[in-house]
Amino acid sequence: MRSREVIGHKFVKITILLSLFACGTLIFIPFIWVMVSSFKDAVEIFSIPPTLIPRKPTLINFRRIMHEIPFHLFFINTFKISILITIGQLFTCSLSAYAFARMEFPGRDFLFLLFLTSIMLPPQVTIIPTFVLMRYFGLLNTHASLIWPALVSAFGTFLLRQYFLTIPKDLEDAAKMDGASPFRIYYSIFLPLSSAALAMLAIFCFNYFWNEFFRPLVFINTLRKMTLPLGIFMVQGRYGAASPGLLLAGATIAVFPVLIIFIFGQRYIVEGITLTGLKG
């Protein structure tokens, strides 16, 4: 009787495990399938039924796409935009977070509430006036039009403020006794102690702007200034129907570096989300 129950329990456990692995594999299959397909030549890619493994693996798609589309520029552009925004946000958010967490000034609670509310503001809501503004300053079709408006973040300010609140007051009291200025306290106590939160914000921010599609679509219109997501979209319009192999090679080039970084840094990213998920 007892052993039967144990066997039943084990059976349930194994069934759950197997179905979980099936789900995980199913979710990962598109990555494999796209990569495999990108090695097929122009004929095989259209074969019905599709071949599961390329009969004659070829690099022609990669060679052609790199030759015809400036993918290296997409990488450089996307990297430049994302890294500048990330550095800017770390700077502005940590400064304002310190003010909200540790300084007293009139209007603090009102301003903080205003910030909190704007976290929920969809970025598309402000796109029309921002477009008009950029047009007025002659910044359309420049990377500056993507970078400047993204240098501040209500979300980042909120995240860091919550983290700063957990830092014990004794530390800064000692520093204050020694006559340290607020900037000194911010710089030598708060920043080093919150490196985990700063790293998390940096990862989120970088990933968000690396993947951003809507604003680049609105602001950028020359090929050489495009970012990766916009570039992929452009390749889809140009080659999607006639030579999908090229499109898939492009997708592989764009996706796999990010995927590999994720697989190796998985623990930190997941922990970061855990931390924000709890605090949010």
Place this chain on the structure above:
Amino acid sequence: MNNKEGEFKLSRAVSLQRIRKKEIAQAYLFLAPTLAGFFIFILGPMAAAMGLAFFDWNLISPPTFAALHNYYVIFSDPRVLKIIWNTLFFTIVSVGVKLVLALLLALGVHSQISRFSNYFLRTTIFSPVVISMAAASVMLGWMLNTDFGIVNHFVRKLGIMPIKWLTSSTWSMRSIILIDIWKTIGFYFIVFLAGLHNIPKEFYEAAKVDGANAWHQFWYVSLPGLTPTLFFLLVIGLSSALQVFDQAYILTRGGPGDSTRVLVYYLYEHGFQYLNMGYASTLAVVLFLFVLILTIFQFRLGRFWVFYQ
């Protein structure tokens, strides 16, 4: 003597006030970069969008005052109502499915002790989250291709006619939702996993002592413990689902017909293809109101069903 003391007190008060003023100035110095950006790029454009909604403007000739006409057009045009319905349908179905599936996955993974399976499942389920929606659309778009896609290859094997995933108005919205689920379910999953991790083990042990079976444990311990997580996901998930755009633009261009035309897509069309800046701003305000009302509503309702330990 008395006079001197008074003088001392006064100068102390003056210097304290000076210190206080200096502190306030310093605080605003810390805030300056954020405030400047916030007013120029968030609050300013927000107010401008609300103002522009009362005008007709094509960027070329000067704006003309239209009062509430743009709002009137939005709520009397059956096409717009269809678009709002599409957006709401997308939001409700995609968020609903993701919540249920991600919770099941998280419960399953949480009950597994093996480190390898934990690692494998977290990596595979979360990996679509880190890539761009543009790349995800292109990838799944190819798999869902009617003639050459791998999905229809298996559909044919089942003896069913190939399905026009992206090119029929019956299936296009479902496919757009499917892509969204694939791309973002990992985020829900990880947040649920964190929520489960956060429930004290003693609660389960106490329940076991009281003779609770697996279902009871889920219903009386896990679920109440997960309500803050669920609340967080609902607030974030619903508001970001209302902003759906990328995959509808890349794969179906809102079509066929209007079957996948959503609010942000319509806003984009009017703003940047027809240059109806006023009308596009009105759509932006409507989107904002949707998100705002939904969020306020959720925070109000949340008081009744979210348990904080």
